[in-house]
Amino acid sequence: MAIGVGIGAGLALLAGAALLSWRKVKIKPQFGAKIGASPIAILFREDLVVDSTDSAKFILGQGNSFGTKWAEVRDRLLDQFPLLPETPKEGENRFFSELDQETMLTLTKTGATLRLEIFTQPITAEHVFEFRRKELRNQRIEAAIETSPNPIWEMDEKGDVIWFNPAYEKICLDTGNKVGRECPFELAPLTGTAMKSSRVSLPCDDGTRRWYEVSSKPYNYGWMHFACSIDNLVDAEMAQRNFVQTLTKTFAHLPIGLAVFDRERRLVLFNPALVDLTHLPVDFLSSKPNLLSFFDHMRENRMMPEPKNYSSWREQLTNVVSAAREDRYCETWTLPSGLTYKITGRPHPDGAVAFLIEDISAEISLTRRFRSELELTQSVIDCFEDSVAVFSRLGVLTFSNSAYRAQWKCDPDSAFAEITIIDATKDWQDACDPSPIWSELREYVLTLRDRSAWTSELTLTTGETLICHVEPVVAGATMVRFSQAAISAAPGTISPVANG
Template sequence: MSVRPRRFAAYLTVAASAAFAVLPAESASAAAINAHETAALSLFLGAVFVAVATSIMLLRTRSRAADKEAAGATEIADLKRKLDLAETLAASDAQTTIVWRAGEARPEVVGDPRALPGAPAGARLLALGSWLEPESAAAAETRIEALRRRGEPFRLMLRTREGGHVEADGRPVGAAVTVRLRDVSGERLARAEVEQHATELAAALARFTALAETLTQPVWMRDEHGRLVYANEAYARAVEAPDGATAAENGAEFLEQAERAAARQALDAGHVFRRRTPAVFAGARRIFDVVEAPAPHGSAAIATDVSELEDVRADLSRQMDAHRRTLDELTTAVAIFSADGGLVFHNSAFRQLWSLDPAFLETQPSDPTILDRLRAERKLPEQADFRTWKATLHEAYRALEAREHWWHLPDGRTVRVVAAPNPKGGVTYLFDDVTERLALESRFNALTKVQRETIDHLKEAVAVFGSDGRLRLHNPAFETLWRLDPTTLGDRPHAEDVLNACRADPRDAELWTRLKTATTAMPDERKPLAVRIERAKGGVVDVVTLPLPDGGTLVTFTDVTASVQIERALRERAEAVEAAVRLKNEFTSHVSYELRSPLTNIIGFGQLLGDPRLGALSPKQREYVDHILQSSSALLAIINDILDLTTIDAGAMALDLEHVNARQTIEAAVEGVRDRLSEAGLGLEIECGPRVGEFIADGKRVRQVLFNLLSNAIGFSRPGYAITVSAKRTKDAMVFKVVDRGVGIQPDHLDTVFDRFESRTEGGRHRGVGLGLSIARSLVELHGGNVSLTSIIGEGTTVTCTFPLRRLDAEAAAE
């Protein structure tokens, strides 16, 4: 608006105000004017005021429009200058701009695309994949799409297929979006490459940092002065810091001072520091593998916890030592060769098998060297082509599975060789001397055949059941005894089926159940069993089960029908003989008692007849009376002997133990036979040293034993010779011997001389009733001793009686 219209409007405003201010005073002075005129005047003045106000507003509006027009012209001129400048700058730089305006389907390309390296002209510029590298084209298309959809600006460095570089700058401009493509070269290219490299380095560092933070191993970095500048979370846990940044800021060290000094020395020399060292991790001492590498401006390090690995290694070392000790105790020869063929381990069995010098083996010779030495000593199998044979053996170094060989050595031994490839290369040889095993197998097979033939030809029926209860072996006698089908038995039936087929008599069900239990029970519960089965047709079978070491059961069936019948007949006969002997003893005892009383009367009356007080007898009568007394005495002695035997057999004879003088006992027994010695024309010699002394026994019975032995010797001695009676004391016994010089006893009679009523006739003479030796032996055995007899035809007989001292002493002490 100009100054003039503004001033005019101000004048109108002042005038209107003055008019309205004067109007009330004039109205008051002119009271005669009527009300109608007053109203007309007011209406006029109001119209004038409105017109003036409207004019003023129009003048103001026109003034503002003029001002805006002037400002717009100025702005347009400024924009034209900027546009001219932008066009000038754009024309001076090799670039092309792509503009997408709102509402337009196709973009506008501003500039010459041919200024870009390898870019096509026109609309083909938008086919980015045709002139950019695939990675660059994909990245540009993705960012352009984000720019057009969401208005996200971007800046990219793109690489063309021709090797050039293009900078893409995309941003929204008003309602449009633009992408400026500019060729990058020279300093700009170098700066772009530096920026891209810096971006890549930053990304790599970020990735490394992210990785380092997730590691469980402590990771740290130092600057060129050795100060800690970075530590990950694991490092912070190790030094018990809140986080890695705090640990680096406080300089919390993970390694000990000596290790840090050694690391600094290695880094200063430009070497990588590697060491296995103990360190404290979160208050616990553990073993770590520390690696610290030098860098142009410092160093980076990582520590790997190998505590468990050390434990495993130590345990593996112990296991290897135990393994070596175990292998060294094996009888199997073991030799382990490395991948290059060198001997790395051998046990003592290997050394002994091949008789190799320990000093030679300590040099760790190669596999071919050992084979050549064994061949030179003629300890390997004879081979026509040793080279080919050795090459075949060494194929185990390249094999995947173990190979087995059999070596028949010149000394007659047979060795089984197993060549097993090792997982990490090399071969393990196992040598087993199977000479003895093969011999044992041969003997075992022969023994099995002999056993089979023996079982097949046994009369007893044999069946062997395995640990599973099935029939494993049987002989033809088993089939014949129970009349079983061989085909059925060949199918290895179960023991229950076999025993059910054998059982015929229902009364033996319990026995067969016991047999089934003995053959089918658990191996450790099987017990030997022996039963006798009565067959339905009168046969008798003895069944014996025997558990075998392998868990099986041997069952034998023996048909003892004949032996049982013979046994029954013998038992009946023995019972009859026993009854006859009992009857004989009873009869003998009865007769002896019945004869003793009359005989005592005869002896008494004979002695009365010989008594001179009753009257004198003629010589002939005296001779008859003497004969009666002698015969009666002899008969009384026989009856007494019979009664003694009866008492002994009945177990009713008791010994009256006392101290017995050996010499006096001999003299008393000799006194009883002195008349008979004179009649027979025999002498008597007593051999009894002064140290024989006494012993504990029944003196009466000892005299009776010696009397009977002397009587027997007198009866069989030849006239003119002497009978010797001796007593000798040993450590444990008193020994009496009676030796005659008679004709002797025939060898076939020696076993019966002590039998009762065994009377022998030598030279046509009857020697007695045969009770003397029998009674003597019974009385000595009653003392716990024994009687023995030796005889030589034509030279005589010796009877020895032994009375034990200790037993008799003990019995006497007990009484």
């Protein structure tokens, strides 16, 4: 059965079909449909095309369209008329275009016969010019999508793929997946109207996986998906994770406690030594507490000095973090238990900060013991009536007693610089009558050869006689002792010290 149609309606179908040729670009035409204009018509019997107007070829395609199924025609019209039913109802049903509410499609079903008509207004020269402008725009958009390296595809409400670009087809072929209605990307069911984002991977034939960030946006009662390759990002995250694991294994054997806080002041890394030193539960540390909570728990466990003013405690912690970020925080904590901790703050990239907690109790104890022994030694030599001075292998004065300070008017503790054997012999020489021993004494102190003890008599400018005793001691040091002369001897002579 032949169905006549006007030339104006044919031109309208040309415009509509061209828009449908690129289904992804929604451009609302400036021309609409006026009810009563000559329609584009297709006649179906038992869901197969049996007749159509010439202008309908823009929908059905060139050549023999008889026998085309209703489902195929529906698929070609869904972009503009998304509410077309899979099975038309009896009677007349009207559907308005998504692109132009003045363009109308009617389905009239009578038994096994179905009549499809599209009504639109005649096209003017203005409409043709506007259509040509938008067609050029569509071509640019089509070229951009066709050449895009990122896969783009559309899925209907059932989850079937109904359109895709060449990049999607390529990734399907590269990963050994069939190009069809089934999507190779395993996406979670999508609901709502907001854009969704998910990270998925595709297994490849060589055993590797390709990672993509898929953004999904509702479109035409379905979803439009955009995939972006993130292989480099995943590789970087994996490398960072491996690096952190390596650091964790390394820090696990360190006796120094390590606590690293990120820029949000959350604990992101710690080692077993931190658990041992702070006595904080592992589950608490694993929960990524913030920095204030971390130090609060240390205070509650009495693993840090109790703050004198608790109201300003948190402000003090803020100052601690600021100092650590500037690499100038270092404190020594004496705990109620008697332990001594050294706390050091170090800045890290991206605003992170690390705290090192070291138990220096043994070091402090050793230092105190050494200081006590030095004080004991000093008190012992201060009891001597003779003036005593000890010079190191390098000729630096390291020990002297109170008698020496009083006799030679010398206070090494208040001296600006170190006192050497040269400085000391000048003082001695100025206070004594001329004697030939001073150069020999300086050479004796600085020599690396084996040495023997010796003595010499000196006469002070006051007329008092002294005996100078020079003896080697441990570590290449030399002790010089001045005592009152018990007997008179020839000045300037050197007498060896008798053995035995």
